[in-house]
Amino acid sequence: MSEQRVVVVGAGMAGVQTAVALRELGHTGEVLLLGAETHRPYDRPPLSKDVLLGKAEHSRFEVDYAGMGVELLLGRRALALDTDARSLATDAGTLRYDRLVLATGAHPIPLPGRPAGAQLLRTHDDAVALKASLRPGARIVVVGAGWIGAEAATVARQLGCEVTVLEAASVPLAGALPADIGERMRGWYAEAGAELRTGAAVGGVRESSVLLTDGTELAADAVVVGIGARPETGWLDGSGIALDERGAVAADDRLRTSAPDVFAVGDCASFPSARYATRLTVHHWDNALQGAKVAAANVLGADERYDPVPYFWSEQFGRMVQYAGHHRPGDELLWRGDPSQATGWGALWLRGDTPVALLAVDRPRDLAQGRRLIERATPLDRARAADPEVQLKAATVA
Numbered sequence: 542m543s544e545q546r547v548v549v550v551g552a553g554m555a556g557v558q559t560a561v562a563l564r565e566l567g568h569t570g571e572v573l574l575l576g577a578e579t580h581r582p583y584d585r586p587p588l589s590k591d592v593l594l595g596k597a598e599h600s601r602f603e604v605d606y607a608g609m610g611v612e613l614l615l616g617r618r619a620l621a622l623d624t625d626a627r628s629l630a631t632d633a634g635t636l637r638y639d640r641l642v643l644a645t646g647a648h649p650i651p652l653p654g655r656p657a658g659a660q661l662l663r664t665h666d667d668a669v670a671l672k673a674s675l676r677p678g679a680r681i682v683v684v685g686a687g688w689i690g691a692e693a694a695t696v697a698r699q700l701g702c703e704v705t706v707l708e709a710a711s712v713p714l715a716g717a718l719p720a721d722i723g724e725r726m727r728g729w730y731a732e733a734g735a736e737l738r739t740g741a742a743v744g745g746v747r748e749s750s751v752l753l754t755d756g757t758e759l760a761a762d763a764v765v766v767g768i769g770a771r772p773e774t775g776w777l778d779g780s781g782i783a784l785d786e787r788g789a790v791a792a793d794d795r796l797r798t799s800a801p802d803v804f805a806v807g808d809c810a811s812f813p814s815a816r817y818a819t820r821l822t823v824h825h826w827d828n829a830l831q832g833a834k835v836a837a838a839n840v841l842g843a844d845e846r847y848d849p850v851p852y853f854w855s856e857q858f859g860r861m862v863q864y865a866g867h868h869r870p871g872d873e874l875l876w877r878g879d880p881s882q883a884t885g886w887g888a889l890w891l892r893g894d895t896p897v898a899l900l901a902v903d904r905p906r907d908l909a910q911g912r913r914l915i916e917r918a919t920p921l922d923r924a925r926a927a928d929p930e931v932q933l934k935a936a937t938v939a
């Protein structure tokens with residue numbers, strides 16, 4: 542591999558970590574890291590937290606690219622891929638590769654018709670633009686009560702805006718969590734002074750208002766849309782790289798794609814999970830970090846399997862919400878603590894006696910312990926696991 546050129550497409554968390562890992566694993570050949578944005582690579586989670594709040598100006602990664610011998614090609618977009626010729630067409634010429642890593646992330650889903658007044662929150666520029674609208678007293682309409690919507694609403698309230706959150710489903714976080722759990726989060730909005738309207742579908746966005754499909758018109762100084770994200774893979778059309786039914790690069794359990802020497806990692810990819818017996822697409826930070834290490838190792842000829850217990854966190858309405866694992870309909874839901882109390886609580890999903898997923902609200906220790914129990918598939922005693930006074934690691938079957 543010493544003379545091999547590795548090209549990484551996408552300079553977000555997954556791409557940067559892949560480049561760093563290649564060097565850490567001793568690769569001495571060229572590493573080219575291509576990013577469509579002109580900003581130096583940065584982390585996204587702070588965009589809906591400290592950057593939006595004004596506590597941080599940017600969230601750039603602290604990586605010495607030049608010192609590591611990583612050639613950073615910013616403001617350069619990959620346009621097409623020819624896997625037979627091992628060449629990547631970009632908007633500034635063609636690049637040859639020996640090994641290629643696809644790490645182009647995801648793009649936010651816009652409202653139908655992409656109304657001009659609706660702002661998205663994916664990039665540093667998006668966060669800066671939205672921040673300018675979050676003035677005290679400004680009427681902010683957030684479309685979508687998912688992770689991004691909840692965090693944007695949190696910050697907008699902290700900055701003194703009037704906030705209305707519109708959610709088409711009947712509860713917050715309907716796409717990620719069972720309705721029973723989402724229902725317990727409804728009160729968080731009111732408590733923070735934000736109005737949450739569920740069952741509210743947006744019909745259109747005007748210059749200074751939002752129109753609901755039921756005819757209601759809400760005045761809005763700014764509208765922010767957080768209704769999900771799709772893998773950024775359109776540029777691979779015609780390349781022959783296999784995508785899954787959701788448009789993610791269908792990687793295998795080594796993060797290899799359908800083309801020789803082409804790997805995929807992060808938000809743009811899905812992979813088969815033996816642990817959960819399903820193909821997973823994980824649009825969360827930890828997947829970009831952990832997947833990158835495996836992708837880099839396999840680029841260099843290792844044979845590492847990627848089968849993580851997925852993890853993410855969200856900071857909303859003064860709470861730390863963390864989730865590890867993967868649940869599916871039919872898994873038993875076990876409450877841990879009382880969600881109606883101000884103190885932290887959680888929920889466990891069990892298959893038989895084995896924990897497969899955990900939600901922890903303001904209980905980071907539960908998350909740390911639960912994640913290990915899930916990783917090791919350690920059977921739990923239901924009564925003890927439901928008791929928040931008992932540490933999770935002490936709730937195992939005797």
Ligand code: FAD
Nearest residue numbers: 551553554555577585586619645646807808824825826853
């Ligand atoms: P990305 O970060 O999307 O990076 C992909 C990069 O590729 C982009 O910079 C893009 O410009 C570039 N690119 C795309 N196409 C091309 C091309 N054709 N050529 C060249 N470059 C290209 N996760 C959590 O677990 N917790 C959180 O609290 C959390 N908060 C978040 C807050 C926000 C506002 C956002 C947007 C995401 C948040 N996430 C969070 C998710 C997490 O940030 C993502 O899962 C992670 O950024 C994925 O990294 P990635 O490198 O796969 O993709």
